[in-house]
Amino acid sequence: MSIATELSGTEPDSLSFLQGVKDCIPTLLGYVCIGFAAGIVGASSGVSTIEIALMSALVYAGASQFIMCSMLATASPPSVIILTTFIVNARHLLLSASLAPYFTKYSLWKNIGIGVLLTDESFGVASDKLAKGGQVSDRWMNGLNITAYLVWIASCVAGGILGNWISRPEALGLDFALPAMFLALLISQLQSIQASKLKHRLLLVLCMAVLMYLLSWWVPSHIAVIAATMITATIGVLTDK
Amino acid sequence: MNIHPHVLYIIIGGMIVTAIPRIIPFVVLQKLALPKTVLQWLSYIPICIFTALVMENLLVRTETSVTLNGQVLIAVLPTLVTALWSKNLLATVVVGIVSMAIVRLLWLG
Numbered sequence: 508m509s510i511a512t513e514l515s516g517t518e519p520d521s522l523s524f525l526q527g528v529k530d531c532i533p534t535l536l537g538y539v540c541i542g543f544a545a546g547i548v549g550a551s552s553g554v555s556t557i558e559i560a561l562m563s564a565l566v567y568a569g570a571s572q573f574i575m576c577s578m579l580a581t582a583s584p585p586s587v588i589i590l591t592t593f594i595v596n597a598r599h600l601l602l603s604a605s606l607a608p609y610f611t612k613y614s615l616w617k618n619i620g621i622g623v624l625l626t627d628e629s630f631g632v633a634s635d636k637l638a639k640g641g642q643v644s645d646r647w648m649n650g651l652n653i654t655a656y657l658v659w660i661a662s663c664v665a666g667g668i669l670g671n672w673i674s675r676p677e678a679l680g681l682d683f684a685l686p687a688m689f690l691a692l693l694i695s696q697l698q699s700i701q702a703s704k705l706k707h708r709l710l711l712v713l714c715m716a717v718l719m720y721l722l723s724w725w726v727p728s729h730i731a732v733i734a735a736t737m738i739t740a741t742i743g744v745l746t747d748k
Numbered sequence: 749m750n751i752h753p754h755v756l757y758i759i760i761g762g763m764i765v766t767a768i769p770r771i772i773p774f775v776v777l778q779k780l781a782l783p784k785t786v787l788q789w790l791s792y793i794p795i796c797i798f799t800a801l802v803m804e805n806l807l808v809r810t811e812t813s814v815t816l817n818g819q820v821l822i823a824v825l826p827t828l829v830t831a832l833w834s835k836n837l838l839a840t841v842v843v844g845i846v847s848m849a850i851v852r853l854l855w856l857g
Contacts, residue, residue, distance in 0.1 A: 532838075533836070533837035533838040534837060536838055536841050536842065537841050540841075540845060554755065555750060555751070555752075557750070557751055558751055558752070558755050558756075558759070561751065561756070561759055562759050562762070565759055565760070565762070565763035566759060566762040566763050566766050567766065568766045571762060571766055575758065575759075575762055579755065579758065585754070585757055585758050585761065588758050588761075588762070589758060589761035589762060589765055590765075592761070592762045592765050592766060593765035593766075593768075593769075596765065596766045596769060596770075597769050598769075598797060598800075599766070599769040599770045600769040600770075600772065600773060601793050601797060602770075602793065602797065603769065603770050603771070603772070603773035603774055604773035604777065604790055604793070605790040605791070605793040605794065606773075606774075607773045607774045607776075607777040607778065608777055608782060608787060608790070610774065610778070611777065611778050611779075613778075615775065615778060618774040618775060618778050619771050619774060619775065621774060622770045622771040622772075622773070622774035622775075623767050623770055623771055624770075625770050627797075627801065630794070631794070631798065634794040635794075638794070677852065678849070678852055678853075679845075679849055680823075680844075680845040680846065680847070680848030680849030680850075680851075680852060681845060682848075683820075683823055683827075683844045683845055683847070683848035684841050684844065684845055685801075685805075686801070686802055686805040686806075686820070686824070686827075686844070687827045687840055687841045687843070687844025687845065688837065688840070688841050688844075689798045689801040689802050689805075690798075690802050690824065690827055690828060690831055690840065690844070691827075691831045691836075691837045691840035691841065692794075692798050692837070693795065693798035693799055693802060693831075694828070694831040694832055694835075694840075695831075695835065695837070696794050696795050696798065697795070698832075698835065708795055711792065711795060711796065712795060712799045715795075715796050715799035715800055715803065716799060716803055719799070719800055719803035719804065719807065720803070720807060720814060723807050723809055723814045724813075724814050728804045728807065728809070729804075731800070731804070732797070732800040732801065732804060735796070735800055736793060736796040736797050736800055739792065739796045740789045740790075740792040740793060740796055741789065743788075743789070743792040743796075744785060744788050744789050744792070747788065
């Protein structure tokens with residue numbers, strides 16, 4: 508706490524709340540498109556607009572919300588829906604663990620606040636900043652997270668309301684916003700790596716792709732994401748010189 | 749326009765299980781100094797996870813096999829070129845969405 512307070516007086520602009528908001532802007536189209544699509548899928552699954560609003564505010568996880576809505580539509584038992592939601596979102600354990608060491612100087616409650624609003628995209632923006640040699644702060648992270656959170660809720664609700672008029676959101680290509688963003692974040696990570704290490708990282712990307720393919724024969728894709736990531740990160744440590 | 753108790757129960761359950769994996773590392777690692785090897789392992793997570801999430805969208809599981817999604821494969825190419833060339837997140841997402849819309853519009857069968 509004391510360190511955070513001391514820093515706040517002389518904090519560079521790149522670590523301010525406002526800069527966090529600004530750094531969130533490039534990802535907002537992704538949240539809007541996917542949130543909009545999630546709202547439409549929710550409405551077509553018979554989930555009311557207020558339930559969509561509540562779900563996006565409390566669960567706040569794109570893929571999980573799609574799956575919750577489609578499982579609600581097929582009347583799956585609540586225990587199965589909740590367990591599936593957990594499995595789909597379990598990769599956040601890895602994302603949070605990767606980012607948490609940069610926030611150890613802040614208080615427990617600040618850490619909880621940062622962790623609870625972490626998404627694939629906000630993790631991507633933060634790890635991108637770190638990979639490019641930048642620093643992160645609690646204020647910056649909150650600016651990033653809270654902007655994304657509010658835009659996500661608004662987008663889901665808008666999708667839920669307009670869902671009655673748009674029957675096939677996939678025809679608009681909106682669902683591709685998410686993979687496109689992940690691809691951009693991956694390329695950005697690779698572009699910030701030193702030339703001498705690039706070959707090693709590209710081999711890890713190849714290793715991930717092959718593992719994802721092979722594991723997909725045996726386990727659901729969300730399990731494959733976690734397992735392939737843990738195996739490849741281990742290979743990365745063992746092969747890095 | 750109402751909230752069914754059944755849906756509310758699922759939303760609260762979903763909230764708990766999505767918050768736990770997000771929060772736990774921030775709470776545990778705040779007090780714990782990690783060995784260098786573990787930090788190095790964690791530093792590979794961004795590249796791994798984004799590759800995984802892209803691959804997740806490329807692969808289609810059928811009853812008997814795992815194949816590539818042709819539509820996604822085509823739409824990925826202009827998206828990849830844009831990411832490499834523009835280094836711009838927003839531009840990449842826009843090109844991705846437009847590419848996918850065009851592919852779906854022209855896709856036969």
